[in-house]
Amino acid sequence: MASVTTLPNPSAPARPTEWVLTLSCPDRPGIVHAVSGALAEHGGNITESQQFGDPVSGLFFLRMQVESASDRAELEAAIAEVAGRFAMTWELDVVGRPVRTLLMVSKAAHCLVDLLYRERSGQAPIDVVGVVGNHTDLADHAAFYGKPFHHVPVTAATKGAAEDRLRELVRELDVELVVLARYMQILSDGLCRDLSGRVINIHHSFLPSFKGARPYAQAHDRGVKLIGATSHYVTGDLDEGPIIEQDVERVDHSRAVTDLVSLGEDVERRTLARAVRWHAEHRVLLNGHRTVVFH
Amino acid sequence: MASVTTLPNPSAPARPTEWVLTLSCPDRPGIVHAVSGALAEHGGNITESQQFGDPVSGLFFLRMQVESASDRAELEAAIAEVAGRFAMTWELDVVGRPVRTLLMVSKAAHCLVDLLYRERSGQAPIDVVGVVGNHTDLADHAAFYGKPFHHVPVTAATKGAAEDRLRELVRELDVELVVLARYMQILSDGLCRDLSGRVINIHHSFLPSFKGARPYAQAHDRGVKLIGATSHYVTGDLDEGPIIEQDVERVDHSRAVTDLVSLGEDVERRTLARAVRWHAEHRVLLNGHRTVVFH
Amino acid sequence: MASVTTLPNPSAPARPTEWVLTLSCPDRPGIVHAVSGALAEHGGNITESQQFGDPVSGLFFLRMQVESASDRAELEAAIAEVAGRFAMTWELDVVGRPVRTLLMVSKAAHCLVDLLYRERSGQAPIDVVGVVGNHTDLADHAAFYGKPFHHVPVTAATKGAAEDRLRELVRELDVELVVLARYMQILSDGLCRDLSGRVINIHHSFLPSFKGARPYAQAHDRGVKLIGATSHYVTGDLDEGPIIEQDVERVDHSRAVTDLVSLGEDVERRTLARAVRWHAEHRVLLNGHRTVVFH
Amino acid sequence: MASVTTLPNPSAPARPTEWVLTLSCPDRPGIVHAVSGALAEHGGNITESQQFGDPVSGLFFLRMQVESASDRAELEAAIAEVAGRFAMTWELDVVGRPVRTLLMVSKAAHCLVDLLYRERSGQAPIDVVGVVGNHTDLADHAAFYGKPFHHVPVTAATKGAAEDRLRELVRELDVELVVLARYMQILSDGLCRDLSGRVINIHHSFLPSFKGARPYAQAHDRGVKLIGATSHYVTGDLDEGPIIEQDVERVDHSRAVTDLVSLGEDVERRTLARAVRWHAEHRVLLNGHRTVVFH
Structure with missing residues (x-):
């Protein structure tokens, strides 16, 4: 050719x-x-x-x-x-130009470790320019992969300042894509608007089932036979942003909530990894509140 | 042994x-x-x-x-x-005793055809003792498999009489299991209570997503990347009964609502078939509003 | 548009x-x-x-x-x-012009029933112009869907004559596509060549595993954890023709060979149905001994 | 309880x-x-x-x-x-006692990283007591997770000595389970016999398809529509040991061999992780050349 x-x-x-x-x-x-x-x-x-x-x-x-x-x-x-x-x-x-990406995390490591490993092994055209954590638990993983770790704690009182710091990092590091890799904080409407189409989240349920908090506990209570994960763009409308990718894993009655959480890690990390890769490869286009994904 | x-x-x-x-x-x-x-x-x-x-x-x-x-x-x-x-x-x-089963249908043939074929080929220990339709569209399929077809039309005015007729059939035919095989009518609370644990429905979405009417249209509008089906026991609380089985099928942005309906037929029929077989094999036990399924 | x-x-x-x-x-x-x-x-x-x-x-x-x-x-x-x-x-x-299709069967009904149902319900743009069986077991299914059934028995002695009859039917009925819907006979090299690219088979294993006879018995003996089916164009080289579609189903140690056969029906019929639909929609192009499938 | x-x-x-x-x-x-x-x-x-x-x-x-x-x-x-x-x-x-495990690797990191992460996060009851590599490429990953790394190079000339060293490590470290986490060397018959039922391998194909070397190249050439991975116990009979777990991933004509290798990483690591976890939880029993897996 x-x-x-x-x-x-x-x-x-x-x-x-x-x-x-x-x-x-x-x-x-x-x-x-x-x-x-x-x-x-x-x-x-x-x-x-x-x-x-x-x-x-x-x-x-x-x-x-x-x-x-x-x-x-x-x-x-x-x-x-x-x-x-x-x-x-x-x-x-x-084609293949690495997209400058900021990863945001809390305490759960699986999505972070997976994305950093995929960057290193050439499976996603991203250049992770930094990791932001509202806790310091995952600083060692960032360090292993040679990534600067920024501790930006968030409390009700400091939420505004934390978001200012985040905006600053996005600007300073010339960030093109923000990935909420099990970041357990909700971004403000203003920030969602400003970064519209540039923030990808992983929600630990098959949306629109089980929006909001503790989705695995909700799933267990409802007795579902499949658990899922949904990767979507973040909008001001919580858990309602355009869906990029979803996947599921089979479970049965014998699984406790903690089992669902553990099993869910696999489906979360692969769902998020696909969404991030497709976005970075310019395969995801917005069509109103839906997406077109050319994979 | x-x-x-x-x-x-x-x-x-x-x-x-x-x-x-x-x-x-x-x-x-x-x-x-x-x-x-x-x-x-x-x-x-x-x-x-x-x-x-x-x-x-x-x-x-x-x-x-x-x-x-x-x-x-x-x-x-x-x-x-x-x-x-x-x-x-x-x-x-x-083990293997065929469970006396009444199938209820409207106009969509896929679940009916599938269950009748599975009975005949020995894939589900059921004995279909009759087919009830609120329309006559599927009478030919019933006839082909040698099943009596009962036309029980339902209108707002005749709903009570229709349910009386249904109770009568259940009694006369000594029915153990009623399967709503895409029967597009809602049973009354009283009937749900009387037949509690003996009525299985197939809902054409991955519950609890998209309860109620036109789930594929809802799914299309939300832009989901997987469509699903849920087979569950019927309770008075619509689409909230204990889930027996769920499955999904991958879709993408290019699918219109009519495509989802068509693709959904496959996942509906196999999800319902599994639930019916497991029930008939005494593999499904009720645990409050959840099920234990020993498959 | x-x-x-x-x-x-x-x-x-x-x-x-x-x-x-x-x-x-x-x-x-x-x-x-x-x-x-x-x-x-x-x-x-x-x-x-x-x-x-x-x-x-x-x-x-x-x-x-x-x-x-x-x-x-x-x-x-x-x-x-x-x-x-x-x-x-x-x-x-x-687009959507029904492809004149001849179905060939032996005794197993599942693929035949599925394809006839899909034609009737508009899920595959085919026009089944006839059903050929080397046994008469499935004549009733053909009749129900209003299809002429041609009994063409095959023995070692009559194989040549049987293939002549088949060629005749292809000519008379202006057949564009021949589907071997669990037809348990091997076509001669000459016939494969003459109908090259126009005959689709369903093999009941995940090729190239378990070529040849009794693939489920082979799979059981090997202790595989997934069984599969492969739909492919027929060439003179048995089970080596270009693959159109494959799918699998999970099994475990408790399944006997007869269970695998029964479970396999589902994966066979959906794999064959996809291949037939894609072929009839002109989505399958030959690339040497491989296929390009634009679905 | x-x-x-x-x-x-x-x-x-x-x-x-x-x-x-x-x-x-x-x-x-x-x-x-x-x-x-x-x-x-x-x-x-x-x-x-x-x-x-x-x-x-x-x-x-x-x-x-x-x-x-x-x-x-x-x-x-x-x-x-x-x-x-x-x-x-x-x-x-x-229940839950960590099984003393030795990981053996070459240059591919994905299975190693995955198993070490799962050990740390409590998803597999293993105690990785050491990592053996015939190359040093993955020493840094071992170090990050605090695992001793043993470089045991293998050439045609040193193969015997290398296996002696391995036996020594198994003895010294009181190893119960050896995992070949994409270890690209074949163990001798004698070693296979001595460690029978205690060595788990991941083969990068859906066995028995594509035994031997370069399975993804074989898969590409055959034009399969699903690629797979197989985790099995190692016996002297290469790629013929009892299968513990298998899984697949969908691919299409557009995938080059290098894409299959990359996509395959996901299915390899999750297939191996399940096999290792089930073995460590005493869920896998040998039944001749097959397994019984109680998961």
Whole structure:
């Protein structure tokens, strides 16, 4: 699938870069042809493409990976021209560029350990630039993976200050993605709004079942035969944000609440890991209060 | 695993029958020993045994399959003696005896077809003694499997009469189990009470998510990534009865509500089929508003 | 997503047809743009599109659904022009057109019943034009669904004649797809070749485990913890044809071979049903001895 | 479920210990009654019990958890008496006692990290007494969890010496269980025999598919739609040992071999973790070349 474009400088042929383009716009004929045309003019070779037209919202969603030796400015100009005609919201990135990520934790280690291990082993294109804990229990795990640990305790009295500190970290560390990796605090409405579409949470139930506190105790009491986990974007509306991924694990009557908590760790960590990877690979697009996931 | 009991009539040695005993009682030491002792005295050979002590309710549950050449009266007398000492609720049946079952349907055929096919192919120990429909759409399926079809239409005005007819059928046909195989009517509180523990429903969502009407439309709107089905005993408290079995199927953003309905058929029918089989095999015991399922 | 093409006869505006185009060709830049361009010229609105470039074989695969008011001849001409330039193998069909299908069975009913039920309930775009059985056991099921049943017994001596009869039926009934729905006979090499890519089988194991006869007995003996089923195109190389779909079911030590057979029915029928549906929806493309499945 | 036995010394009432008894013997009537009787005489309260009679091998298997204030010698004497009568093979242990475990690794970290994390978080009753690597890549992970790391390189020339060193470690560290956590060396027949039933391996395929080297490359070439992992006891017969647990993950045509390797990590680590936990909880009994798993 080598690109056969004419390169700007034949004496030093650039290796083509692989780009990922995501966009959404009102659905109408000609979108794919226009986009593929704009890319073809820059020697782009489409290596992956997925699309979805939502008959309910009337919106069209596209994700393309394209190899091109053109530079970012050229590509952006070409896309911008098409985007203007179709009223597109769009984003261009280099495939595999690690997304600057801040992990927020409390005391439970499983999601943190899993994400740090996946970063190190190349299973998720993230660059964890720091770990924030409202407790210090997990500082050693952060240290092992060479990550700065920021202790930001939260009490009713200090909640405002804690969020200020969080905003500061997001700014200073140039954070693109915040992952609540079993962070047991609720973010304020204001912060949710400011970081909209950039905060991923893992809820330890199969939403919308068992919203709120102690979902495994609720699940046990209801006698469900499967427990689940839900990874979603955080909005001001608690446990109501757009769902990215869900998974379940079978349980039976013999499981106590503590067993559910323990079994749940596996499904939580793999559900969150998928959501984080797909987000970092630009596979998740927002469609109102729902998501389009091109995996 | 041949039984070595001394048989009452050596000239015509009875082949041992396989019995299934289910019981529950307050948990305390010595239950298994007492029960196994009573059975051993009647030459019983335990071929399958499962137990559960619930630390929350303090109740103990047991299901045993036992081969014995003793007759029912002898076994019942032996068990009754132990049961008295331990305050047991118990039931004795012959393994594999088909349970007299009434299927109730509306217009959707998938659960009906599946259950009738499983009965015929020996995959569920049920004897479907009739099919009740509030519409006539499925009469041909009933006829193909040689089952009497009873058309009992339901309107707001005739609901009482319809339930009277249902009670009559249950009585006349000596029905042990009623299965709501996508029967789109709600039973009255009184009927739920009278048939308590003998009516199984399939709800087309992963309860407690999406109770009530049009669960697939609700699921689509919420943007879930798995759809599910829940089979449960019917109580007066709609969609709140003890859960017997649940299962899920993966979906993605591209699925319309009609796709969910269609995909959901598979998960509904297999979830209901398991619940019906386990009930008919005496594998489901009630533990308050939860179930113990020995599968 | 209304099509905005100029219609040939404004006084009787044709409703656009939804077409499905599948193609494969050597991978190189510009394919998507060329195809989408040819379709756009005929007012085509792409409603679904999936592609895959295989770095191993160097082949590119595309499946597009497109709404267009143009007639078949116009579309075919447009595609043919592009296809010539890119050395494409391609096929155009109307979305949802039922594929003329012949079901072949022996004595096991589950796959037959399932496929006939799915056809009737609109879950698979097939038109079952006949059922062939080497035994007559399943004639009643065929009759219930209004399908002609052809009894074609097979013995070592009559195998050639039986295959002649089968070829005749394929010709007479204009059969596009043959489904071996637990047909317990092996087709000759010659017939496999003649019907290449048009015969789908369900093998009752997770291939390549347990090829050949009595796979559940083999699985039981090996003590596996999951049993599976594999749906694949039939080639002369027994159980080695391109895999379309596989699925599994959990089992444990307590299951006898007969239990595995019974449990296996569920996984067989759903695996085969998916393969048949995807084939009939033109979602399965051959890539050497592997498949590309755009589901 | 408090034990109501009369305690030997009322002035210092011992808290009852929870014991786990596993046994197998030729199947015949009276086993459960005899065992439960022997335990009842020592004030034992059975809290969990599972059994299986294998009609093929004619063997009976039992696992019981029982609370008793009696000491080990008393219980062992009581069980030994019954065991003699029924020709039982049996084992008694304290529930939850950590099993002394040696982990063997090469370069892949995922199984090692997972097992060490599960030990620390209390999800598997193991006491990892050391990590052996034929490479030093994973020494840092061992160090983080405070485990001694033993570098035992293996070449064709040094294989014998390496196995001597391993035997020495097993002896010195009093190792009960050896886990090959993606250890890429084959143990000699002699060592397999000596450690029979005490070595668990994870094979990165759904056995018996894709035995031997590079299973993911084999799986990719065959075009399977699910990849799997198999955890089994190690015998001299490579990849043929008794299977403890298997699991699978869905893949599609777009996955390269490297993707399968990466996706496979998840299924490998959870499959191995379950096998190790069940073994350490005395839930796995050998039944010839198959296993009985009471989970």
